Amino acid sequence: MSAPSAAFAGGSRKGLVVVALAFAAIVLDGYDLMIYGAMVPALLEHPTWDLTPADVGLIGSYATFGMLVGALGVGALTDILGRRRIIIASIIWFSVATAATAMAPTPEVFGLFRLIAGIGLGGVMPTAIALTVEYAPRGKQQFYNAMMFVGYSFGGVFAALAAMALLADHGFRVLLWLGAAPALILVPLVHRYLPESMSYLAGRGRTAEAHALAREYGVDLEVRSSGGAKKAPGALRFLVSGGNLGPLALFSVASFSGLLLVYGLNTWLPQIMRSAGYPLGSSISFLLVLNLGAIVGSVAAAALADRMGSKFAVGLAFAAAALTLVALSLQPPAALLYVFVAVAGLGSIGTQILVNGYAAAFFPAWARGSAVGVTLGIGRIGAVVAPIMVGLIMESDLGFRWNFYSFIIPAVLGLAVILAIPRRTAAARASAALEEEKVAA
Numbered sequence: 001m002s003a004p005s006a007a008f009a010g011g012s013r014k015g016l017v018v019v020a021l022a023f024a025a026i027v028l029d030g031y032d033l034m035i036y037g038a039m040v041p042a043l044l045e046h047p048t049w050d051l052t053p054a055d056v057g058l059i060g061s062y063a064t065f066g067m068l069v070g071a072l073g074v075g076a077l078t079d080i081l082g083r084r085r086i087i088i089a090s091i092i093w094f095s096v097a098t099a100a101t102a103m104a105p106t107p108e109v110f111g112l113f114r115l116i117a118g119i120g121l122g123g124v125m126p127t128a129i130a131l132t133v134e135y136a137p138r139g140k141q142q143f144y145n146a147m148m149f150v151g152y153s154f155g156g157v158f159a160a161l162a163a164m165a166l167l168a169d170h171g172f173r174v175l176l177w178l179g180a181a182p183a184l185i186l187v188p189l190v191h192r193y194l195p196e197s198m199s200y201l202a203g204r205g206r207t208a209e210a211h212a213l214a215r216e217y218g219v220d221l222e223v224r225s226s227g228g229a230k231k232a233p234g235a236l237r238f239l240v241s242g243g244n245l246g247p248l249a250l251f252s253v254a255s256f257s258g259l260l261l262v263y264g265l266n267t268w269l270p271q272i273m274r275s276a277g278y279p280l281g282s283s284i285s286f287l288l289v290l291n292l293g294a295i296v297g298s299v300a301a302a303a304l305a306d307r308m309g310s311k312f313a314v315g316l317a318f319a320a321a322a323l324t325l326v327a328l329s330l331q332p333p334a335a336l337l338y339v340f341v342a343v344a345g346l347g348s349i350g351t352q353i354l355v356n357g358y359a360a361a362f363f364p365a366w367a368r369g370s371a372v373g374v375t376l377g378i379g380r381i382g383a384v385v386a387p388i389m390v391g392l393i394m395e396s397d398l399g400f401r402w403n404f405y406s407f408i409i410p411a412v413l414g415l416a417v418i419l420a421i422p423r424r425t426a427a428a429r430a431s432a433a434l435e436e437e438k439v440a441a
Contacts, residue, residue: 014216014218015135015136015137015144015217015218015219017194018131018132018135018194019132019135019136019144019148021189021193022132022148022151022194023147023149023150023151024182024189024190025087025090025091025128025151025186025190026124026125026148027152027154028091028094028095028121028155028179029121029124029152030152030153030155030159030291031158032098032155032179033156033266033267034155034156034159034266034287035176035178035179036063037159037267037270037271037287038159038160038162038163038167038270038287039167040056040060040268042167042171042172043056043172046107051107052395053271054388054392054395057268057388057390057391057394058387059107059111060263060387060388060391061383061385061386061387061388062111062114062115063115063117064263064380064383064384064386064387065118065384066114066115066116066119066122067118067119067122067125067376068380069119069122069377070118070119070120070121070123071122071125071373071374071376071377071380072374072377072378074090074127078370082196082197082200082201083131083197083200084131084190084196084197086127087128087194088187088190088191089120089123090120090121090122090123090124090127091124091183092120092183092187093117093123094120094124095179095180095181095182095183097113097116097117097119097120098179098180099177099180100116101114101117101176102174102176103173122376122380125356125372126372126373129149129356129360129372130197130360130368130372131194131195131197132144132145132360133368134197134198134199134219135195135219138219138220139306140306141306141357141360141361142302142303142310142354142358142361143302143303143305143306145357146298146299146302146357147302149353149356149357150294150295150299152294152349153291153292153294153345154291156266156287156290156291156294156349157288157295160285160287160288160291162175162178163287195213196209196213198210198213198219199368201213202221202366203366236370239367239371243422244363246422247421247422248371250417250418250420250421251355251362251421252375252379254314254355254375254379254414254418254421255352255356255375255376255379256382256410257318257410257411257414258348258351258352258355258379258382259376259382259386260385260389260407260410261321261348261351261352261407261410261414262348262349262383262386263382263383263386263387264386264389264403264406264407265344265348266290266348267386268390268394268403269286269287269290269341270286271394272390272404286341289342289345290341290342290344290345290348292342293342293344293346293350294349294350294353295345296342296346297345297346298354301316301317301346301354302353304316305354305357305358310354311358311418311421313354315415317346318411318414318415318418319411319415321344321351321407321414322408322411322412324344325407325408325411326404327340328340328344329405355375355418356372356375358418358421359372360372390403390406393406
């Protein structure tokens, strides 16, 4: 093996360390979402809280509103603190708030700490995505992003298994403690092994460190050129200028659609299935199948995205979501039901994984954290809307089919906006005209 090839192979392996640590952080996000969905039946049956489906849906939206705040705020903070510090602070914030949620004496306090925990989680996802894509080998950005992001679905699998084993006998509080505990191990590991963003270091004048990391990890370094005497604009100003605002808006709408599907299905799927006559254990098993389908489907779809293009793969995933939701509303036989739920995992969680990776790869590295933060932040509106929307439908006695009907429209909307996103080459030319300069490591 030649020296450059050996260096690339070593760097590629080191890049997998970034994937593994970001994966572990995203597991917390997935666990938090899925465990709330698994807890919904227990919350509705709480002997003293007297919650209605609309109440539970509203509480579910508190965490997602917090994530919206966290995701929108993370872009500005990463320019000051760096992505590594942000992800560490976000994990600590979320874990402490989740522990407090486990001790909440009233539904009001429970909802408040869910909101606070959501702010911490909102900072984890865009930061993890930006670092993973930045340290991914060229041509494998979607695949690395998918490998990292399936941590979200692994979190869902852990949540479903924990709920099936512990919820009936020990109640929902122990499930929250399980969500808070991993930070005791994860924070030291992230602090020790996760590298700082190369584009952040270069932007702070630490170019020697940035180039050293690029060589160590076998990737290219993207930095902003100084533009001569003209000062380069900030990331947010760059994103809303010229030809970038349109794609940013389209990615935000796609993220809205994807997160509405993710949070609607994962928050309410067990209760929807209970309303269709399935017992609690079986209804939680659908949550397990949903996330297993997302794990397998997301990695396969990401490989397809790197080969055929992100637009093709994301559009296909949104189309799969729409078709399987129609199929689920028709009450298929049991064997097909589990197949459709698994495909719905790809169409919801998997679709959002691909949208995030597409957005991260579309914009230049130095603006990537802000771009993903904005698209996820605006997209979180879908995550806020979804639990409330389904809660109101559940309370209206329209029947469980209407829950699936309500998800078909955002799936079709997501497909439409993805098809409208322009080719990356146009955005690249606009970026280069302003300030982007690619420097080979």
